[in-house]
Structures are given as C-alpha cells and as structure tokens.
Amino acid sequence: MSQDASHFDGLLARLAGRQALIGIVGLGYVGLPLALAGREAGFRVLGFDINPARVASINAGEQVISYIGAEVMQAALKDGGLEATDDFARLSEPDVILICVPTPITKNRDPDLSYVAATAEAIGKTLRPGQLVVLESTTWPGTTREIVQPVLERTGLKVGADIFLAFSPEREDPGNANFTTKTIPKVVGADDPHSRDLAVKLYEQMISKVVAVSSAAAAEATKLTENIFRSINIALVNELKLVYDAMGVDVWEVIDAAATKPFGYLPFYPGPGLGGHCIPIDPFYLTWKAREYDMETRFIELAGQINTGMPRIVVDRLAEALNQATSKGLKGARVLLIGAAYKKNVDDTRESPSLVLMELIEQRGAACDFHDPHIAEIPETREHAALAGRRSVALDAGAVQAYDAVLISTDHDAVDYGLLADHARLIVDTRNAFARRGLAPAMLVKA
Template identity: 55%
Template sequence: MCNNLLSLLKNKNATIGIVGMGYVGLPLAMRYADSFRQVIGFDIVSERVSAINKGHSYIEHISSESLVVALEKGLKASTDFSRINECDAIILCVPTPLNKYREPDLSFIFSTIEQIQPYLRPKQVVSLESTTYPGTTEEELRPRLEKLGLVVGEHIFLVYSPEREDPGNSTYTTQTIPKVVGGCTEACLQVGIALYERAVDRVVPVSSTQTAEMTKLLENIHRAVNIGLVNEMKVVADRMGIDIHEVIDAAATKPFGFTAYYPGPGIGGHCIPVDPFYLTWKAREYGVHTRFIELAGEVNSAMPLWVVDKVADALNQHKKAINGSRILILGMAYKKNVDDMRESPSLQLLDLLLHKGARVQYSDPHVARLPKVRKYNFELVSVTLTPKVLASYDAVVLATAHDSFDYAMIAEHSQLIIDTRGHYKHTSPSIIKA
C-alpha cells in the first residue's frame, strides 16, 4: 500500500488536497499545481472558494495573474469536503490561535478532522502544517484516524511538516524554503518525503512528528525571545536617553557573535506571538516552567501599552491630553509591505488609544478597510495622506514602516510623530522615538 502511494507521488500522478486557503494554504496549493495533475483547495468560506475559481486573489502579495496560471494547470477550489475521497494527499493548513487564557486552541484542527473523517480511505497521506505543541500529531490526530479502522503506517500515513511561509518576502518562496518533515512511522516519513520533495527544493527529514513540531516552535521562539530582549533594551535605553537604533547599528558592525534584531510596538503575525505559549503550556505537563520564554512574551505583550504611554507623554509636552486628541496610526499590518494583520500590534494600539478617549484613525496603503477579526471590529477605512490631512492630527504614530509612505511629507506636515520603528534616524522636536 505504501509503495502504491509512493509511486503516485513520485510520478506526480497523485491528487493533492489542501485544507485552508489562507496565507499558507493558497500559495502551497499554487505551488503543487506546478507539479501535480490535480490540486483541490478546500475552504469553508465560500467567498474565498469563489474568488479562487474566478482567478481573483484576495491576498495582496499573490497576484491574480499567477492564480489564473495555477487554475490553468489544474488547481480548483471547493467547499465540498466529500472530494477528500478523491485526494491521495491531504495537507491541513488551518489556524491554531490561542484562547483568552493564552492556551492552545486546536478547535480548527479538530473540526477539520471531523469534516474529512467520513471521506478518508486507505492509501492516503495526511499532513498537518499548522503550528502546534509537540505531541499533537501523535496524541490527537493519530487516534482520530485509527478510530476509523485505518492503521497509521499501514493503511493511512500521517506526517507533520511545519509551514514556513513569510508573506511579502520575495527572496524566499514556498519552493525555495527547506521543508522539515516528521512521520509517525518510518513508512509515514518516506511517504511524507515523497509528498514534499516534488514541490520544494529541499526536504529535511527528522526522526518524529514531535521533533518537527518542536522545530517549528524553536524557530519562532528564537525570534520572540530576541525581539523581547531588544524591546526591553529599548525601554532601558529610552530611560537613559540613548538611541537604541544607533546602538543596534553600532553593534551590528561586529562580524561575529551578534545578530541584529529591531524593536517595535509589539510582535505580530500568526506565529511569533503565539508559538511561545504553545510550548509553555505543553511544558507544564512535564513539570517544566519556561521562565525565559514567558518573560520574553510578557515584554513583547507589554509594548503596545508602553507606546501608548509614550504617546500620552508626547502629547502632554505639547499641553494636550490624550483624551480628545486626534491621532493617526500609520500602518495596520503586522509588518511592512503586506496586508496581513494577524495579531498585529497596531490593532492593540488602536484599541488602547480608543479606550483612553482618543479620536483615532489609520492610514495603510495595504489595508483599505479594517475587517472584523477575532478580538476587534473597528469599522474604519484607511485615510489618504496629504499635507492637510497630516496637519489635522495632534499626533501621528508610525506603527508599521511601509516603503510606500512618503516619510518626508509625513515629517514636514505632522504636528507630532511618535516613531515606533526607528525610521527617523535624526530626531527633531516633532519626532519622538518610542
């Protein structure tokens, strides 16, 4: 049975099903369409499915032209999960957020498994790509599959391969980013390697699904901890009257032993704000208190409030209260040059400022209208920047440093700028670094 599936995958005759057509699933589906005869993208959101089948991309860094090419090569989208039975490989790319207690929320994974269970059959491989804690694939997915009478490693094959998408990064693509793969059994691993080696340039096999799950967490916790360090350094440097960006630039001249990380108003994206808490939650099961990781999380989580305090102090110096002041936030996406707002600290800034009585608007060339997200529903549209518009605000907060902003115009016409990204290297009385 394993040999039959391996043959289909290696000869590119397999039908690939990808569940979840978001920032991870859609580019992965398009990549598989380059190699395999049929790719089905599944999603519960009918608007997404309709847009894909019409060749209309809803993700900014994916062009509609490239989506049309993928459709011509065999990509189709569907809300009909009975078509899972047609697929030889099913790749799960669904969200794994935190609940209000900052504990793992695997409800999307579980509901997806429930949806596809009636249509699973022998000679299929199931791969989970969603970020999760070590043990999820073995402890949660495997029993659910074997409850159907499908023995993992014999009838059906189960692997974990963490997504490594970086929206807006033109240097590394789905094809060129190495793919870590772990299997529940040796047979599962071999099938997983065959699944991915036809779509990516390099597959990195590891000894187990738990190892692959831990690898994903380490990658993003590494970033979270170092960002937490530099954010704390920023607070200390600010108290001492030292420019942290000048310090980082100077330290970065050291040709060894130092990697530059840069502070900001907090951390965003689906992975970095979430992954540390997945590991800390699981570590408690083993009696381990991950103090270092949790401290970084506390520092990063506190940054939006620290920025709001800097806004209040800056307004106070201009004899204005934050309550009633008109404030413009520049950038709502979690990082520059993308439309991705998942866990964006700008959303927290907006919420905190509104609760303090400020009259807040935003400008973001990549986000025309703020959609409803899990925590927030602001119903705001992006403001077009002009000299007159900028001058009408009591303060402008640079939260996301998009390349398309006219920084010279912003500096010239804003009454007060609070720069959370260190874009303005040379301060003036109207620019406050936060």
C-alpha cells in the first residue's frame, strides 16, 4: 500500500468507526451547534476559539447561545467528549479540522478573509499527514483552492495525497426550531476524490443527508446562491411594500393571498432592513469576485441598495406618523424600539437593522431606548460602537405610556404585544406583528 493510500484509508476507517477526533475552529452560532452534532454522533470534539471567556464558559457547561440550554452543554461534556481550548498549538491533535470563522465585508463591501487566512496559517503550523481540513465559512467561489490550499501546501504536504481539503457551507438558521444542524442537508465539495470521499464520510455520520458536488468552488457557489436568492426576493417585497403602500394596498395581505398558490410562488416578507451573518454580507462576495471576470451583478447590487436603504425609509415613516399623531415630529420625541436582535427569538445583533434605526432616530433629534427579551445589553460592534453597553428597558404600562412612539423592529414572540396595544400612544410596525396576532391598537401605522 502506498503512503498516499495509507493516509486516506486510515482516516476513512476512523471516520467510519467514529473514532476520529474532530476539531472545530470558531465556537459561535455555526461552530458550537456543529460541535454538538458531532458529539451526538459519537465523535470526540475539540473546539478552538480565540475568546478565553467563551472557552471557559463552554468547558463549565454554561449556556452561551440562547437556544442551546445548559443541560445540552453539560451532557456533551460528559466523559471528556467535548472540550474547548484557546491553545491553537493543539491543532495537531484532531484528525479533522472544520473552519467556522467569520467572513465579514469591509466598509467598501469587499470580502474580509482575514479570519480564514489566520486560521489557515495556524493550522499550517501544526499540520500533519492524514488530516482533513474543511472550510465552512461562507465565501466566494475559489477561496478554498486559492486561499487555504496554498497555505497548507507550504508545509510540503500535498492536498489529495498527504492531507485533504474540502468545502462544506454552513446552513445554520439560528432560532429555527423546525431544523437543526443534524436535519439540514449538507453540501460537500472538493477538488480531488479522496478529499471529497473523506468529507462525505465525515458528514454522513453526523447529518441526515449529504449532497456531494464536483468541486469546492461549486459548494462555495451553492451557499452564495441560496443567500442571494433570499436577498433579492426580500428586496423585491420591500420595494413592493413601498409601491403598494402608496396605492393604499396592504402588502402583507397581498403576500398571504399570493402564498395560497400551490406552485410558482414562495412567500418573502418585508422588514426594516437585513441583518445577521449571511444575507446582508454574502451576496457582495460574489459581486467582488465577478469583477475579476469583467462581469456585472446588477440584480445583486440593486437588491443590496434597496435592503440597506430600508432603515432610512422606516425612520421617515416614523417621523411622518409622529407628525400626524402629535404634530411635533421626530425631533424631541421619545421612541421605544422593540427588538435589538437581527431576527426574532435570537440574541444575535450582527448586522442588525435595529442598531441602524437607533442611530438614525437619534440623529434626527429623538431619544431612543430599546426593549429586547433576549438581549439585556448591546454588545460592542465595529459599526455601532457608541451603542455598546445600552441596556434593555423593562416593559410595563407606565413605561410604555411615557414614549411618544413604539417602533417594532424585531417581532420576538416573548414580547407582550397586548400590553403595547393597550398602552402605546403610537405604534409603527415593520413586521405586521399586531395584525398577525389579531390585535388592533388605536394608533397603528405599518411601515
């Protein structure tokens, strides 16, 4: 048996027998659920994170993500099956290393692959024959081959022979109780058959369905396509909302009626803007890469313009509603924003339009507080540093009555909408939260 076949066959056997040690770099909203899925499948998991406090919390079995209970964490830690560390020198230990680090964009909407590059460098320092590396972070087609592979091969080890490399896009939907890491089909691509076979074997042990594609680039493009599809369709309904509103037509009623068609239509819903780690960011990875091929991505860029412009439109609508209700407009008003998270029922503020709304409201001369049952305090962010440390206010009748307007940005289920309906002077609802609950406040404006 050749040395190349020995590396492949040995790792394949350990994966099939669930004897391999899985390493996961990045223990956030993607990496931690993946670690738990690996644990549930019977693998031992070693997680890596640059945040020592997060590492300590995970090793203590504490709840670090709102929808993953402490009991789940503690069960995963039993018998040493899950361990977290900030010691990246231990990257030599795992048989498989899954990269789950952020891929943000710059202010100019260019890809920021610094986390991916730094992780590849860290892996390269301890890389040994027989290891499989899988990039899960969303990125442009070609990243695995053009960015990660050269770093790994600088060691003298060759992908497909000594070591193995694949791409499998994360498909997490935080807070979605209908789908878990285990039940969402996993796309896997690699540029050589050995790497692809090993990655497929790994995920087959953990995920209910694995879909293999011909290359890492095809897998990278798959994730971008999914999120671009959502971005463009959300932009479409945001634009329709503005048009139908001018005509006196309720876009929410129209969408619900259109959704009764059993074919040829998928419902998407408007809102105050896009948030989260995927949809506001990922499309611009393709627009950036397309320029290398002298290609224009007009649909994608137009959708981005519409979606990023929604917070200003919402604030304009809020100002108009205040002017009609109180005759004093936004300047000097007190506004209560409902929801700081980017989507309902999660504690994640990444790219949240709520943070943009707060800043825009205050730029217009109003005071803005927020209430969020999942976020006690706004964390530090690069884009909204001035908001860090602000705390969620409690909801009660007296507090609600003290505000000139309540703006619904994130429609968490845990919010007391009945209280708001009964006591708010004015409600501006960007999520159709009250109509969906059969509530009809006296002063309600949809925006």
